[in-house]
Amino acid sequence: MIHYNISLKPYNTFGMDVSAKEFATFSSIDELEEILNQQSAIENRKLVLGGGSNILFTKNFDGIVLKNEWKGIEFVKEDENYYYVKAFAGQVWHEFVLYCMKHNYAGVENLSLIPGTVGASPMQNIGAYGIEIKDVFYELEAYHFQDKTIKTFSQQECEFGYRESIFKKKYKDQFVIMSVTYQLRKKPVYHVSYGAIEKELEKMNVKDLSIQNISQAVINIRSGKLPDPAKVGNAGSFFKNPTINEEQFNQLKNSYPNIPNYPNRNPKPEIRNPKLWKIPAAWLIEQCGWKGYRKNNIGCNPLQPLVLVNYGNATGKEIFDLSEEIIQSVKNKFGIELEREVNIF
Ligand code: FAD
Numbered sequence: 128m129i130h131y132n133i134s135l136k137p138y139n140t141f142g143m144d145v146s147a148k149e150f151a152t153f154s155s156i157d158e159l160e161e162i163l164n165q166q167s168a169i170e171n172r173k174l175v176l177g178g179g180s181n182i183l184f185t186k187n188f189d190g191i192v193l194k195n196e197w198k199g200i201e202f203v204k205e206d207e208n209y210y211y212v213k214a215f216a217g218q219v220w221h222e223f224v225l226y227c228m229k230h231n232y233a234g235v236e237n238l239s240l241i242p243g244t245v246g247a248s249p250m251q252n253i254g255a256y257g258i259e260i261k262d263v264f265y266e267l268e269a270y271h272f273q274d275k276t277i278k279t280f281s282q283q284e285c286e287f288g289y290r291e292s293i294f295k296k297k298y299k300d301q302f303v304i305m306s307v308t309y310q311l312r313k314k315p316v317y318h319v320s321y322g323a324i325e326k327e328l329e330k331m332n333v334k335d336l337s338i339q340n341i342s343q344a345v346i347n348i349r350s351g352k353l354p355d356p357a358k359v360g361n362a363g364s365f366f367k368n369p370t371i372n373e374e375q376f377n378q379l380k381n382s383y384p385n386i387p388n389y390p391n392r393n394p395k396p397e398i399r400n401p402k403l404w405k406i407p408a409a410w411l412i413e414q415c416g417w418k419g420y421r422k423n424n425i426g427c428n429p430l431q432p433l434v435l436v437n438y439g440n441a442t443g444k445e446i447f448d449l450s451e452e453i454i455q456s457v458k459n460k461f462g463i464e465l466e467r468e469v470n471i472f
Pocket residue numbers: 140174175176177178179180181182195216241242243244245246247248250251252253254255302303304305353354355356361362363364470
């Protein structure tokens with residue numbers, strides 16, 4: 128059923144009080160097709176919404192919002208090394224992670240507590256602590272708005288990149304992701320050298336590694352560092368970590384000997400040569416004096432300045448304008464142009 132002039136405030140973690148001209152929820156292919164066959168849905172712009180945790184609404188949405196509530200997890204098959212598990216797109220991502228922890232399916236433990244839904248996970252190839260969805264992805268099924276057909280995408284066809292996939296580029300706004308099948312290890316491969324995981328495991332007094340205690344370590348770190356969207360509006364990291372070439376890196380290192388940096392791990396030779404270096408955007412933003420910045424209802428999180436926050440009734444335009452100011456100041460100081468990670472509507 129289509130509803131009209133619905134407030135989207137409860138449906139986006141920034142808490143932006145904008146409205147959708149039309150709004151409908153679906154939890155099966157039949158429900159989705161029924162909505163899409165209505166005249167207004169055929170004519171209007173469509174926005175598929177999961178948990179609204181990677182979106183900034185800067186104005187009312189003049190089309191139809193399709194809120195995905197198609198949940199469920201199914202065991203598909205297993206082989207010598209892997210379990211194959213399918214989750215429907217409206218399933219809450221962290222619930223899926225907890226399901227994997229309970230069943231000893233390894234691979235997603237570093238991705239614990241990321242807000243949002245399964246359907247959005249391949250959209251931007253979600254990542255944390257050195258693991259990305261592409262590392263556990265097997266295939267997905269998506270419904271094409273125009274052709275009204277269901278297509279299966281392999282990992283290669285998704286064209287995953289750093290916080291990127293084909294669904295954000297060539298196929299933007301063309302598909303509804305319906306389900307994702309993940310390939311989860313029987314024998315875990317632990318990744319604990321990233322960020323503060325090792326330190327947190329020590330603090331937890333962990334002697335024997337397991338996917339469950341890595342997951343718990345990640346949950347502890349994230350809960351201490353990131354603002355809870357239920358209390359303070361935000362959409363996680365607002366910007367991507369930039370990569371720069373070796374020449375620019377060497378110049379910056381002369382001026383800022385302590386600049387944090389990571390060699391880019393991209394396996395594609397054309398991206399490896401010339402060498403690229405990842406610079407944490409949070410450091411660049413902090414150096415420009417934005418950490419803890421607050422003006423009325425907007426600001427930069429005091430613990431993680433990469434996260435822009437809505438302290439009250441800020442508008443999306445205010446947050447967007449702040450992001451523009453940050454981009455300019457980082458560009459002026461370091462000559463690096465930050466790119467937004469959050470989807471702007
Ligand atoms: P939404 O915000 O609802 O949608 C995001 C985009 O995907 C939109 O363009 C939407 O149209 C599209 N989309 C959603 N579902 C579908 C579908 N089924 N079919 C087609 N298109 C769809 N991200 C990380 O990568 N790593 C992190 O560690 C991380 N930490 C975060 C921490 C916090 C506190 C917050 C608030 C966010 C964080 N994020 C992180 C960002 C966010 O959680 C992820 O991008 C998440 O995958 C978004 O899921 P969602 O369901 O909320 O997507």
